[in-house]
Amino acid sequence: MTYTRAIGLVADKIIRALVRTLALWRIHPNVLTFLGLIINAVAAALLARGRFQAAALVIMTAGLFDMVDGRVARETNRVTPFGGFFDSVVDRYSDLVLLMGLLVYYASINRFFYVVLTAVVMTGSVMVSYVRARAECIIPKCKVGFMERPERVVLLIIGALFDRMAAVLWVIAVLANVTVIHRMLYTWQETRKLEAASAAVEAREAGLPQAR
Numbered sequence: 015m016t017y018t019r020a021i022g023l024v025a026d027k028i029i030r031a032l033v034r035t036l037a038l039w040r041i042h043p044n045v046l047t048f049l050g051l052i053i054n055a056v057a058a059a060l061l062a063r064g065r066f067q068a069a070a071l072v073i074m075t076a077g078l079f080d081m082v083d084g085r086v087a088r089e090t091n092r093v094t095p096f097g098g099f100f101d102s103v104v105d106r107y108s109d110l111v112l113l114m115g116l117l118v119y120y121a122s123i124n125r126f127f128y129v130v131l132t133a134v135v136m137t138g139s140v141m142v143s144y145v146r147a148r149a150e151c152i153i154p155k156c157k158v159g160f161m162e163r164p165e166r167v168v169l170l171i172i173g174a175l176f177d178r179m180a181a182v183l184w185v186i187a188v189l190a191n192v193t194v195i196h197r198m199l200y201t202w203q204e205t206r207k208l209e210a211a212s213a214a215v216e217a218r219e220a221g222l223p224q225a226r
Contacts, residue, residue, distance in 0.1 A: 050079035058115030070174035138190030159193030
């Protein structure tokens with residue numbers, strides 16, 4: 015067994031034990047989701063003060079709540095459409111509050127360029143989620159692209175822990191917006207397929223010869 019596999023198994027056992035405990039305490043999953051947001055707000059305050067390493071540890075704690083809320087919902091048979099909606103909305107706020115902390119920090123040390131860069135990251139982060147949600151109103155799935163929320167959070171943790179936040183912001187800014195473009199192109203291709211399939215059905219129903 016590899017070290018990474020062993021670490022993964024231990025972590026999974028810890029999370030399962032935590033989920034069982036929270037389920038026994040009958041804590042509502044939406045409460046766990048909201049607590050994750052509050053903890054991320056604490057991390058944002060630490061980022062705003064330039065205490066990056068402490069912020070990274072707090073973000074990891076918030077991530078634990080993000081991992082267990084859905085599992086607790088399934089364990090307690092409290093999976094609801096609103097719960098999934100609430101989780102998505104709170105995730106967006108959690109993303110933005112962390113980046114707001116960085117905006118305050120860079121503004122406080124007069125680094126205008128990095129204020130702008132953080133704003134670009136905020137825009138890309140929101141658009142990655144928005145484009146997928148909007149696309150899935152017209153096509154079944156649009157989960158293409160790399161820079162989704164887990165990747166962004168992991169990168170922020172790495173940047174904060176190792177004092178490489180500027181480099182991390184560049185990576186997220188570029189890849190998040192590349193992901194948006196990828197999803198737009200994918201949606202365009204999928205809608206063309208749907209249009210072609212619809213046209214073929216209409217042609218069959220009208221008894222017209224189909225294009226080959």
